Amino acid sequence: MALILTEEEQLLKSSVSELFKSKAPIAALRKLRDNKDPLGYSKSLWKEMANMGLAGLTIPEAYGGMGFSYVGLGQVMEACGRTLVASPLVSTTLLSATAIQLGGNENQKSKYLPNISDGSMIVAIAIDEGRHHHPDNCNTTITDGKITGEKTMVLDGHIADKIIVSVKNSVGDIQLVVVDAKSDGVAVEKIEMMDSRNLANIRFPNVVVENILDSYSGSYNLLENVLDIGRIGLAAEMLGGIQEAFSRTIAYLKERTQFGVPIGSFQALQHRAADMFGEIELCKSVVMKALKAIDENSQDLPKMSSLAKAKLGETYKRVSNEGIQMFGGIGMTDDEEIGFFLKRARVVQHTLGDTNYHLDRLAKMKSY
Amino acid sequence: MEKTTSKKDLKAFRKETREWLDANCPASMREPIAGPEDVYWGGRNSEFKTPDFKIWFEKMHEKRWIAPHWEKKYGGGGLDRMEYKILTEEMTKLGCRKPLFSFGLSMLGPALLKFANEEQKIKYLNDIVDAKIRWGQGYSEPGAGSDLANVQTKAEDKGDHYLVNGQKVWTSYGEKADMIFCLVRTDTEVPKHHGISFLLIDMATEGASTRPIKLISGKSPFCETFYDNVKVPKENLIGTPGQGWDIAKYLLTHERQMIGGIGETHVPTPVSDVAKKYLEVKDGMLTDNFLRSEIAKFEMDEAIFDMTIERVIDEAKAGNNSGALSSFFKYYGTELNKRRYELFVACQGLDGLAWEGEQFKNGAIAKQFCRTKGNSIEGGTSEIQLNIISKRILGLPSR
Structure with missing residues (x-):
C-alpha cells in the first residue's frame, strides 16, 4: 500500500483539525488545568466527537461505529497532538475498544462497543504495576472470577465506567478481564500529571470480574497486540505535537529580533532547525508505515510499533527542548504555550514504553 | 511527445526483457561489484577486466540499453518511462x-x-553510449569548494577558441579522464554567479595535466588538474556564455542522487550481524550495553530513512513533488553512512583497523571507514545542505 492518505482519510484529517482548532485549543486544556477540573476533560467536546463518529471510529458499523481505518484514527490522533486535546480517545477508543474488538466474543462486543461508539461509556485499560512501563510484570491474580492486585498509571482511570485489567491466571498466562468501575472494593486514586491529564492508581482487592476477553485469534498475544496498536496511535499523537511545536518555533525564529536582525538568521539556530526538520521527515514516514501495518494486519506490527514509539519519543523530546531554548526566556513563562508541549512530550514518552524500552525490544527482536 | 506503452504491451515487454537478460548476462556480471576497480568505465584507453565485461557491454550496446531511455538518434534505446523502469x-x-x-x-x-545544441547532443551523447570518451568533472577549485561560484579558472575569448588558465581539484578519476566538463570564468565584470560558463576540455590538449591526490583511505580516486594556456575550440561551450551556473546546479542534483550510488545495488551488511559475529553475546544480548544501544539507534534510523525514501517516492507519484528534499536525503544519507562505518569499526575492534593482510581483506573496512568521511563533504557539505534546508524549506532569513 502506498504511503499516502486516501481522500476519505484526508477529509477526516481536515475536519477534525478544524473542530479541535475551534473547540479544543491549548487554551481549553489550560482552563481545565486552572479550574482543577475533576474530570480533566470536557464532556461536551467528547459528546461532539462521538457525534462526529470519532469515539467509535475504528469500531465496525455493526456495533455503531464508523468502521474506519487505523490510518484514519492516526489522523485524528495527530490532530489531537497539535492542540493537545484532553479527551478519552486514547483510553477508550484507541486502547480499550481495540482490546474488545480483538479479544471479545460476540456478546462482549455487543455489550460494550455500541456504548463506546455513542460516547456514553468510558473504558480505561490497566496494565502496568510500577512507575515504568513493564506489561510482563503482572502480579495481579485471578481466582474464581475475582481479581486481586494494584495497577498504576491508568489513563482516565478516575473517570472510567469499565476497566480492562491485565491479570495472571493460574497457569501463568496474562489475560485481559473487564471490571465494572463501581464494583465493590475498587479503589481509585487520581494523580494529576505534569501534562494536566489525569492518571490513576487503582487497587482491586478481590474484585468480581464482569467478563474475560478470551476470544483472541491473532498471531501473537492479545495484550501485546493491543499495546502495539496503542503505541502507534500515541506515536501519531506525538507527530502532531512535534510538528506543531516545531512550526511555532520556526515562526518565532522569524519574528523575534535581537542585534537588529531576526534570530532565525543565525546559522547556529538554522542548522539545529534544519536538522530537526530531517528528523521530523523520518517521524512522518514511520508513523504512516506503522499505521498501515495495523490496517494490513502485518507480521511486522511489533517492529513497526517499537520503531515508531522509539523514534517519536526521541524526536518529541528534542523538539520540545529546542522549542523552549529557542523561545528563550519567554519559553519559560506559563503564558507562552510552547511549554505545554514539553510537558506532554515527557508524559507521553513514558506512556506504553519510552525510547529506551523500545530500542531494547527492537534489539531483542533481532537477537542482540 | 513521449510515447507511452499500453499495460498489455508492458507485460510482454517485461517477459521479453527478463528472458533476454537471463540469456545474455554472463554469470560473473550478476555478482555484486567489489568497488570502483571492478566496473567497466570505457574511454580511449579502456580495458575490459575480464572477457565477461566485454561480452556484457557489447550485448547491451547492441540492444541499445546503455542509455535505454535516451532517444535513438543520441544512441539511446528510446524506451519510455515505464519500459525503462521495468528494465531497471x-x-x-x-x-x-x-x-x-x-x-x-x-x-x-x-x-x-x-x-x-543538437550538433553537440548527437556527437557527445553517442560517444558516451559507445564508451569512447571517459568523462571527468571539473567544478571545485582550491578556492572554490563550498563556495563553488568562486570559480577562478579563466577562459579568455580569443575569437575562434577559448584560452584556459587555472586549476581544478577533486576531479574523480581525473588522471583517467579523456575529457572534463568544467566551470570556467568567462566574464569578470558581472556578479560572480553570472560570469561562469560550461566548457568541455579535452585532456589530450597541450597544456592540460593532472596529479593524483592521495586520500586518508590510502587510495587516489581524485585528481588535481592544471590548465596552462590550453586552447579549447569555441564549439565546446555548452549553452550560452554565462549560463554555466544554471547548468552546474542542474548537474549537481544528479550528483547528489549518485553519491553512494556506486553501492546502489549493494545492500550493506546489517551492523547488528557484524556485532554478533565479533562481540560477546550472552542470553541473546550483546554484553557491551553502550554499543548495543548505539547499534539499536542506528538501525532504527536506518530503517526509518528507507521508509522515508519510500514515502517521498509514493508522494511524488501522487503528485506532491518535494524537490527541495534532495538536500535532506544527501545530508541524512551520508551522515548515516558515516555512523555505519563507525559502528563496523567499533564492532570489529583492531581487526577492523588493520590496513593490510589477506585475513583482513586488505584493510577494506578501515579504508572504507576513512573514505566515508568524505561523503558529507563531496557534492555539497552537510553544512551547505543544512543551509539549503533552512532557507529553501524552512524559509529562515539570510543575514
Whole structure:
C-alpha cells in the first residue's frame, strides 16, 4: 500500500483539525488545568466527537461505529497532538475498544462497543504495576472470577465506567478481564500529571470480574497486540505535537529580533532547525508505515510499533527542548504555550514504553 | 511527445526483457561489484577486466540499453518511462550489473540533453553510449569548494577558441579522464554567479595535466588538474556564455542522487550481524550495553530513512513533488553512512583497523571507514545542505 492518505482519510484529517482548532485549543486544556477540573476533560467536546463518529471510529458499523481505518484514527490522533486535546480517545477508543474488538466474543462486543461508539461509556485499560512501563510484570491474580492486585498509571482511570485489567491466571498466562468501575472494593486514586491529564492508581482487592476477553485469534498475544496498536496511535499523537511545536518555533525564529536582525538568521539556530526538520521527515514516514501495518494486519506490527514509539519519543523530546531554548526566556513563562508541549512530550514518552524500552525490544527482536 | 506503452504491451515487454537478460548476462556480471576497480568505465584507453565485461557491454550496446531511455538518434534505446523502469527492475531482480559506469551517462548526459545544441547532443551523447570518451568533472577549485561560484579558472575569448588558465581539484578519476566538463570564468565584470560558463576540455590538449591526490583511505580516486594556456575550440561551450551556473546546479542534483550510488545495488551488511559475529553475546544480548544501544539507534534510523525514501517516492507519484528534499536525503544519507562505518569499526575492534593482510581483506573496512568521511563533504557539505534546508524549506532569513 502506498504511503499516502486516501481522500476519505484526508477529509477526516481536515475536519477534525478544524473542530479541535475551534473547540479544543491549548487554551481549553489550560482552563481545565486552572479550574482543577475533576474530570480533566470536557464532556461536551467528547459528546461532539462521538457525534462526529470519532469515539467509535475504528469500531465496525455493526456495533455503531464508523468502521474506519487505523490510518484514519492516526489522523485524528495527530490532530489531537497539535492542540493537545484532553479527551478519552486514547483510553477508550484507541486502547480499550481495540482490546474488545480483538479479544471479545460476540456478546462482549455487543455489550460494550455500541456504548463506546455513542460516547456514553468510558473504558480505561490497566496494565502496568510500577512507575515504568513493564506489561510482563503482572502480579495481579485471578481466582474464581475475582481479581486481586494494584495497577498504576491508568489513563482516565478516575473517570472510567469499565476497566480492562491485565491479570495472571493460574497457569501463568496474562489475560485481559473487564471490571465494572463501581464494583465493590475498587479503589481509585487520581494523580494529576505534569501534562494536566489525569492518571490513576487503582487497587482491586478481590474484585468480581464482569467478563474475560478470551476470544483472541491473532498471531501473537492479545495484550501485546493491543499495546502495539496503542503505541502507534500515541506515536501519531506525538507527530502532531512535534510538528506543531516545531512550526511555532520556526515562526518565532522569524519574528523575534535581537542585534537588529531576526534570530532565525543565525546559522547556529538554522542548522539545529534544519536538522530537526530531517528528523521530523523520518517521524512522518514511520508513523504512516506503522499505521498501515495495523490496517494490513502485518507480521511486522511489533517492529513497526517499537520503531515508531522509539523514534517519536526521541524526536518529541528534542523538539520540545529546542522549542523552549529557542523561545528563550519567554519559553519559560506559563503564558507562552510552547511549554505545554514539553510537558506532554515527557508524559507521553513514558506512556506504553519510552525510547529506551523500545530500542531494547527492537534489539531483542533481532537477537542482540 | 513521449510515447507511452499500453499495460498489455508492458507485460510482454517485461517477459521479453527478463528472458533476454537471463540469456545474455554472463554469470560473473550478476555478482555484486567489489568497488570502483571492478566496473567497466570505457574511454580511449579502456580495458575490459575480464572477457565477461566485454561480452556484457557489447550485448547491451547492441540492444541499445546503455542509455535505454535516451532517444535513438543520441544512441539511446528510446524506451519510455515505464519500459525503462521495468528494465531497471528486471536487472535488479537478476542482479545484473550496469554494463558501463560513466559520469557521462549519470551526470553530463542529462545536462547535455537539457542545455546543449543538437550538433553537440548527437556527437557527445553517442560517444558516451559507445564508451569512447571517459568523462571527468571539473567544478571545485582550491578556492572554490563550498563556495563553488568562486570559480577562478579563466577562459579568455580569443575569437575562434577559448584560452584556459587555472586549476581544478577533486576531479574523480581525473588522471583517467579523456575529457572534463568544467566551470570556467568567462566574464569578470558581472556578479560572480553570472560570469561562469560550461566548457568541455579535452585532456589530450597541450597544456592540460593532472596529479593524483592521495586520500586518508590510502587510495587516489581524485585528481588535481592544471590548465596552462590550453586552447579549447569555441564549439565546446555548452549553452550560452554565462549560463554555466544554471547548468552546474542542474548537474549537481544528479550528483547528489549518485553519491553512494556506486553501492546502489549493494545492500550493506546489517551492523547488528557484524556485532554478533565479533562481540560477546550472552542470553541473546550483546554484553557491551553502550554499543548495543548505539547499534539499536542506528538501525532504527536506518530503517526509518528507507521508509522515508519510500514515502517521498509514493508522494511524488501522487503528485506532491518535494524537490527541495534532495538536500535532506544527501545530508541524512551520508551522515548515516558515516555512523555505519563507525559502528563496523567499533564492532570489529583492531581487526577492523588493520590496513593490510589477506585475513583482513586488505584493510577494506578501515579504508572504507576513512573514505566515508568524505561523503558529507563531496557534492555539497552537510553544512551547505543544512543551509539549503533552512532557507529553501524552512524559509529562515539570510543575514
